[in-house]
Amino acid sequence: MLEPKMLSQVVALVLEAGALICAELQRAGGPRGTGDKADVDLEIELMLRHGLAQLYGGDFVGEETGRNLTGQAFCWVVDPNDGTADFLAGRQGSAVSVGLLHRGEPILGVVYAPVTPSGPDCIAWQKGMRALLRNGQSVNPPRQPNGLHNSVVFVSSAASSRRAENDALCAPAICEPMPSIAYRLARAAVGDGAAGVSLYPVSPHDVVAGHALLLAAGGDLFDQDGKRIRYTKLAGFCSPVEQCFGGDNLACLNLVARPWKDLLLK
Incomplete structure (x- = not known):
């Protein structure tokens, strides 16, 4: 079991990264950088890698510094x-995303978008908590009994x-374009x-933290075939993920069945 104070310590590191x-x-x-590479990304990951190792030892998977996989039960x-x-x-x-797996199960997630139209937004949870934390306050997410009715589907900024076309695929919900798949899942x-939806392949570092938050709220993360996404002990996907749909279970399965590939082919 993780110590109760673990989450607050991880959140402190993530807020530092957001700064x-x-x-x-x-x-x-x-910002320094071009394309999809920013200098600050590596600087942040080095800081997080060191800080997380000090908090709790385990394996590590990062987008910028790669993998250190030794077969330990826990993996950042x-x-x-x-x-x-x-x-x-x-x-x-854009968002800082830190997740922790225990034998392939997401047991902690922190997603922090430091700059959004509504201000900074940090959503966090660790196993054993009854509610999510949003900017330090407990949140009990409302269930979505009507699925997509009177709701929103978070899609990439390309939409x-x-x-x-995206609104039609999300109907009767409307789409809301935004950058980070981690933050899309957290908001769901x-x-x-x-x-929250990604129509392009994702890696575990993109989704583990958001997936932990979804599981805490009673939702889940599905692949392009409607299969629940799961991870191996070595922090890989159990099967390839070309697209992902995370949130209310019924809403996600409804969305999976729609012709998203037609949109990509146009």
């Missing part, structure tokens, strides 16, 4: 700045240029919408 993202955005000339899974390309393009909503977990 680095904010500072990078305020640099003269803007980190994306220092999920949504880097959008971050470098000046779009708000902004094809809003009508706290009940801001029915689901």
Whole structure:
């Protein structure tokens, strides 16, 4: 079992990482980096890798510094700045994502978007807690008995240029484009919408933290075939993930059945 104070210590590290993202955005000339690589991503991951190892030993999987897998029961899974390309393009909503697996089960997740249109947003949980924490306050997410009705589906920022087509695929919900898949899943977990979607392949570092939050809220994460996504002890997917749908279970299975590939082929 994790100590109750573990989550607060992880959150403190993640908030420190978020401060680095904010500072990078305020640099003269803007953030360093091009394409989908930002200099601050590596700096953040090195800080998190060291800090998390000090908190609780275990294996490590990171987007920037790679894997250290020795077969231990616990494994930290980190994306220092999920949504880097959008971050470098000046779009708000990239997120720090820190998850912890125990023998392949997500047991802790912290997702922090330091810059959003509504202000900083940190969503966190560890196994044993009865509620999620959002910016330090307990949140009991409302269930979505109506599935997609009167709700929102969080999709990638690329959907902004094809809003009508994405709305049609999400109907009767509407789509809300935003950068980070980690943050999309976190927002679905706290009940801001029915689901978060990625139409492109993801890696464990993209989704483990958000997946932990979804499980805590009674939801789950599904692949393109409607199969529940699960992880091996070595922090890999049990089967390839080309697309993912996370949130309310019925809403996700409804979305999986829709012709998303038609959108990608156009």
